[in-house]
Amino acid sequence: xxxxxxxxxxxxxxxxxxxxxxxxxxxxxxxxxxxxxxxxxxxxxxxxxxxxxxxxxxxxxxxxxxxxxxxxxxxxxxxxxxxxxxxxxxxxxxxxxxxxxxxxxxxxxxxxxxxxxxxxxxxxxxxxxxxxxxxxxxxxxxxxxxxxxxxxxxxxxxxxxxxxxxxxxxxxxxxxxxxxxxxxxxxxxxxxxxxxxxxxxxxxxxxxxxxxxxxxxxxxxxxxxxxxxxxxxxxxxxxxxxxxxxxxxxxxxxxxxxxxxxxxxxxxxxxxxxxxxxxxxxxxxxxxxxxxxxxxxxxxxxxxxxxxxxxxxxxxxxxxxxx
Amino acid sequence: xxxxxxxxxxxxxxxxxxxxxxxxxxxxxxxxxxxxxxxxxxxxxxxxxxxxxxxxxxxxxxxxxxxxxxxxxxxxxxxxxxxxxxxxxxxxxxxxxxxxxxxxxxxxxxxxxxxxxxxxxxxxxxxxxxxxxxxxxxxxxxxxxxxxxxxxxxxxxxxxxxxxxxxxxxxxxxxxxxxxxxxxxxxxxxxxxxxxxxxxxxxxxxxxxxxxxxxxxxxxxxxxxxxxxxxxxxxxxxxxxxxxxxxxxxxxxxxxxxxxxxxxxxxxxxxxxxxxxxxxxxxxxxxxxxxxxxxxxxxxxxxxxxxxxxxxxxxxxxxxxxx
Amino acid sequence: xxxxxxxxxxxxxxxxxxxxxxxxxxxxxxxxxxxxxxxxxxxxxxxxxxxxxxxxxxxxxxxxxxxxxxxxxxxxxxxxxxxxxxxxxxxxxxxxxxxxxxxxxxxxxxxxxxxxxxxxxxxxxxxxxxxxxxxxxxxxxxxxxxxxxxxxxxxxxxxxxxxxxxxxxxxxxxxxxxxxxxxxxxxxxxxxxxxxxxxxxxxxxxxxxxxxxxxxxxxxxxxxxxxxxxxxxxxxxxxxxxxxxxxxxxxxxxxxxxxxxxxxxxxxxxxxxxxxxxxxxxxxxxxxxxxxxxxxxxxxxxxxxxxxxxxxxxxxxxxxxxx
Ligand SMILES: [Mn+2]
Ligand SMILES: [Mn+2]
Ligand SMILES: [Mn+2]
Ligand SMILES: [Mn+2]
Ligand SMILES: [Mn+2]
Ligand SMILES: [Mn+2]
Numbered sequence: 001x002x003x004x005x006x007x008x009x010x011x012x013x014x015x016x017x018x019x020x021x022x023x024x025x026x027x028x029x030x031x032x033x034x035x036x037x038x039x040x041x042x043x044x045x046x047x048x049x050x051x052x053x054x055x056x057x058x059x060x061x062x063x064x065x066x067x068x069x070x071x072x073x074x075x076x077x078x079x080x081x082x083x084x085x086x087x088x089x090x091x092x093x094x095x096x097x098x099x100x101x102x103x104x105x106x107x108x109x110x111x112x113x114x115x116x117x118x119x120x121x122x123x124x125x126x127x128x129x130x131x132x133x134x135x136x137x138x139x140x141x142x143x144x145x146x147x148x149x150x151x152x153x154x155x156x157x158x159x160x161x162x163x164x165x166x167x168x169x170x171x172x173x174x175x176x177x178x179x180x181x182x183x184x185x186x187x188x189x190x191x192x193x194x195x196x197x198x199x200x201x202x203x204x205x206x207x208x209x210x211x212x213x214x215x216x217x218x219x220x221x222x223x224x225x226x227x228x229x230x231x232x233x234x235x236x237x238x239x240x241x242x243x244x245x246x247x248x249x250x251x252x253x254x255x256x257x258x259x260x261x262x263x264x265x266x267x268x269x270x271x272x273x274x275x276x277x278x279x280x281x282x283x284x285x286x287x288x289x290x291x292x293x294x295x296x297x298x299x300x301x302x303x304x305x306x307x308x309x310x311x312x313x314x315x316x317x318x319x320x321x322x323x
Numbered sequence: 324x325x326x327x328x329x330x331x332x333x334x335x336x337x338x339x340x341x342x343x344x345x346x347x348x349x350x351x352x353x354x355x356x357x358x359x360x361x362x363x364x365x366x367x368x369x370x371x372x373x374x375x376x377x378x379x380x381x382x383x384x385x386x387x388x389x390x391x392x393x394x395x396x397x398x399x400x401x402x403x404x405x406x407x408x409x410x411x412x413x414x415x416x417x418x419x420x421x422x423x424x425x426x427x428x429x430x431x432x433x434x435x436x437x438x439x440x441x442x443x444x445x446x447x448x449x450x451x452x453x454x455x456x457x458x459x460x461x462x463x464x465x466x467x468x469x470x471x472x473x474x475x476x477x478x479x480x481x482x483x484x485x486x487x488x489x490x491x492x493x494x495x496x497x498x499x500x501x502x503x504x505x506x507x508x509x510x511x512x513x514x515x516x517x518x519x520x521x522x523x524x525x526x527x528x529x530x531x532x533x534x535x536x537x538x539x540x541x542x543x544x545x546x547x548x549x550x551x552x553x554x555x556x557x558x559x560x561x562x563x564x565x566x567x568x569x570x571x572x573x574x575x576x577x578x579x580x581x582x583x584x585x586x587x588x589x590x591x592x593x594x595x596x597x598x599x600x601x602x603x604x605x606x607x608x609x610x611x612x613x614x615x616x617x618x619x620x621x622x623x624x625x626x627x628x629x630x631x632x633x634x635x636x637x638x639x640x641x642x643x644x645x646x
Numbered sequence: 647x648x649x650x651x652x653x654x655x656x657x658x659x660x661x662x663x664x665x666x667x668x669x670x671x672x673x674x675x676x677x678x679x680x681x682x683x684x685x686x687x688x689x690x691x692x693x694x695x696x697x698x699x700x701x702x703x704x705x706x707x708x709x710x711x712x713x714x715x716x717x718x719x720x721x722x723x724x725x726x727x728x729x730x731x732x733x734x735x736x737x738x739x740x741x742x743x744x745x746x747x748x749x750x751x752x753x754x755x756x757x758x759x760x761x762x763x764x765x766x767x768x769x770x771x772x773x774x775x776x777x778x779x780x781x782x783x784x785x786x787x788x789x790x791x792x793x794x795x796x797x798x799x800x801x802x803x804x805x806x807x808x809x810x811x812x813x814x815x816x817x818x819x820x821x822x823x824x825x826x827x828x829x830x831x832x833x834x835x836x837x838x839x840x841x842x843x844x845x846x847x848x849x850x851x852x853x854x855x856x857x858x859x860x861x862x863x864x865x866x867x868x869x870x871x872x873x874x875x876x877x878x879x880x881x882x883x884x885x886x887x888x889x890x891x892x893x894x895x896x897x898x899x900x901x902x903x904x905x906x907x908x909x910x911x912x913x914x915x916x917x918x919x920x921x922x923x924x925x926x927x928x929x930x931x932x933x934x935x936x937x938x939x940x941x942x943x944x945x946x947x948x949x950x951x952x953x954x955x956x957x958x959x960x961x962x963x964x965x966x967x968x969x
Binding site: 322323 | 537542543
């Protein structure tokens with residue numbers, strides 16, 4: 001509780017960016033995630049932790065009809081996702097520039113293109129800790145599904161190369177061209193929790209030597225050691241700002257069932273919280289994403305459990321401690 | 324199996340102190356815990372482990388009607404809890420003085436005022452390993468609920484100060500005055516399993532520098548390391564007598580559902596047993612409490628599971644090994 | 647993925663030995679295990695991992711009527727089990743001699759007498775990593791049940807002594823006499839996952855100083871460390887061939903419910919996979935057994951889950967990685 005956040009201004013302020021958005025994937029309902037998280041009392045809970053909480057309603061994203069947003073190559077909803085993430089990026093950048101901590105509630109994980117771009121605009125040397133069952137680093141070439149929530153890190157790290165979006169007619173604004181000036185060096189990215197990674201993604205991770213800790217490493221070393229190993233790779237002096245992007249599907253489905261792409265063998269309730277607690281404890285956090293809560297999936301009790309765990313993870317990331 | 328217990332006389336004898344008592348909290352049924360534990364075959368199980376087992380029925384605690392036991396300050400049932408724990412303390416002291424190992428079955432955790440007082444009468448330098456989701460160290464000032472099962476360690480360690488019970492009319496015997504001569508130094512107390520600790524308790528733990536290992540530390544270091552860290556704090560030479568006070572709510576509710584104040588994110592079945600096995604292995608155990616089994620809560624199958632786990636924990640603490 | 651298997655010829659070939667056999671124990675249905683595992687798509691899954699897969703149907707074991715196979719001492723079905731395991735041993739030896747990796751699907755764990763004998767015929771210095779809740783090292787003298795699936799390691803390591811089967815009339819071929827020339831030195835055997843070991847077995851393990859890691863050690867050191875400790879005992883230079891014999895009941899019943907003798911407090915999904923992944927990673931594997939999947943026990947969903955976990959363990963042992 002007593003730790004100061006090195007990069008956040010006093011009185012410490014968290015700015016909630018509610019993103020009811022599902023355009024980066026195809027399952028109905030993930031856009032309801034942020035609404036349920038807020039309705040579960042998250043604002044009050046963060047105030048109880050001593051934060052000034054800014055929240056003035058969920059963002060209304062301009063809809064782009066499917067008629068004018070046909071797939072480009074395999075990419076689905078490219079213009080919609082580009083526009084929305086660009087808008088989110090501006091909002092997050094605005095909060096960061098004032099010294100407050102943006103907490104973005106998704107919504108699907110394509111939103112992280114916006115949130116991380118926003119963080120980098122203020123903190124170009126920020127590192128990203130990406131907690132996920134998936135690597136989300138497919139390129140427009142390697143993707144099978146065309147769902148952009150499986151690609152944000154390819155766009156952010158530029159591993160997809162310059163010709164990725166060559167299929168767009170040059171007469172129109174090219175989607176994601178706003179990301180041309182954004183670059184997350186692969187050496188500033190660390191994964192924890194991976195267990196469902198596509199072949200093409202495995203090749204990218206290896207080629208770019210990205211710090212990647214799968215459940216195998218969590219079992220081998222324990223979560224305590226793995227978090228330090230991840231930090232040693234991307235933040236060896238414990239001096240750089242940290243952006244935490246937490247996909248709830250990193251947790252085991254028995255812990256967080258209501259999410260679009262659950263995978264067995266995930267993080268326990270306690271391991272998920274440990275990661276959040278430890279990152280807060282570094283004093284280096286500058287932004288937090290909580291993504292892929294989908295209260296429409298599974299039973300009502302499962303949805304409530306998933307929302308409750310989501311709130312609890314956020315509280316842990318924002319300073320709630322057991323002692 | 325081959326380890327000797329350094330402080331226990333041969334032939335090694337366990338004296339079961341059955342305490343069907345619920346006056347330290349407000350939920351019906353925790354007084355049934357010891358009866359179910361014994362009915363599940365605990366006596367025979369301990370004989371099978373090579374113990375001489377003393378058990379001559381559960382204790383009948385003199386009831387004090389609510390009419391003559393009104394709350395004092397926030398404290399509920401102060402006279403009843405004082406009388407009962409004083410009686411338990413005498414019984415435990417008697418067993419300890421003969422060189423047998425008292426195993427106290429609760430009942431609510433206020434009983435530990437008696438059991439630990441009894442242990443200290445024979446072994447003044449004994450340390451206490453307190454396994455619990457809760458710190459049970461609220462003072463009469465910091466308690467919200469007034470339930471004394473959340474306070475035994477405040478009375479035992481005297482952190483509540485001398486004026487705590489000033490609300491009592493001096494014309495009556497002052498409850499808990501029998502504890503005036505009992506003192507557990509905070510440096511002889513170590514917690515494992517904490518995850519629901521009140522603000523006032525956190526302040527006390529910090530102020531008195533009490534060894535406290537929450538689930539955060541269990542995740543960070545693993546249970547194997549945490550038990551050694553706890554022993555290093557309170558028993559660095561592995562020479563002092565150990566009193567183990569185990570509240571079943573330390574276990575995750577999926578493991579021990581039938582208890583009054585369950586909290587998510589608890590010890591696994593295996594971690595709970597590991598603690599018991601390891602403490603037995605030190606050869607230093609002098610007393611064991613198993614508390615807060617409440618077979619009236621949750622479904623019948625849950626209650627049976629909780630009772631079975633309780634018996635299993637006791638067996639592990641009394642020498643059952645996997646190999 | 648890139649690791650080579652040191653002892654296996656290229657192109658690397660796995661030879662599936664389907665053993666629908668239940669004669670080493672008394673529960674109906676364990677003979678259906680291999681059929682369900684194959685029907686779940688195991689052959690294709692292993693091809694996807696880059697293996698040449700040999701599988702020409704499950705073995706038909708000659709039935710011996712109970713009339714001519716009465717118990718000998720406490721041993722049930724001694725002639726049947728002897729004949730079947732001898733036949734399996736020949737088949738496994740044949741695959742091993744060609745440089746392919748035999749994958750034996752059980753069926754009950756008595757089959758390991760055959761599989762390990764087959765491995766030893768090609769690799770006399772092979773070590774055995776035995777993953778099990780049970781030690782399966784009862785002798786004809788120490789067994790309570792007479793079920794031979796609880797004894798294979800007693801026969802293989804010869805701890806049962808030469809007079810074990812003295813009850814057979816000398817006019818008949820003596821069951822298991824084919825094992826007289828087979829010897830697994832106890833120093834080449836390591837257990838992981840033990841938690842239900844009979845007193846007689848504990849004595850044998852101690853007397854022969856067998857490397858045995860129970861769930862207590864898994865909790866104490868973590869699974870990562872325990873696997874290395876096991877290898878350090880039986881394969882210190884990481885140079886000898888490894889035979890992995892995996893009894894699904896090593897897993898916690900919540901993970902693998904459909905098995906004949908489930909025991910609480912077992913390996914998690916992730917720990918089970920970790921063991922398999924790590925042993926493949928050594929490059930030293932020469933044979934794998936997956937035993938005691940019994941799809942007739944528990945609900946249909948439990949059976950499917952157990953079969954799915956079984957396939958998943960095999961894939962992990964044959965090179966599937968998370969990254
Ligand atoms: Mn994701
Ligand atoms: Mn994901
Ligand atoms: Mn408690
Ligand atoms: Mn307690
Ligand atoms: Mn077995
Ligand atoms: Mn077994």
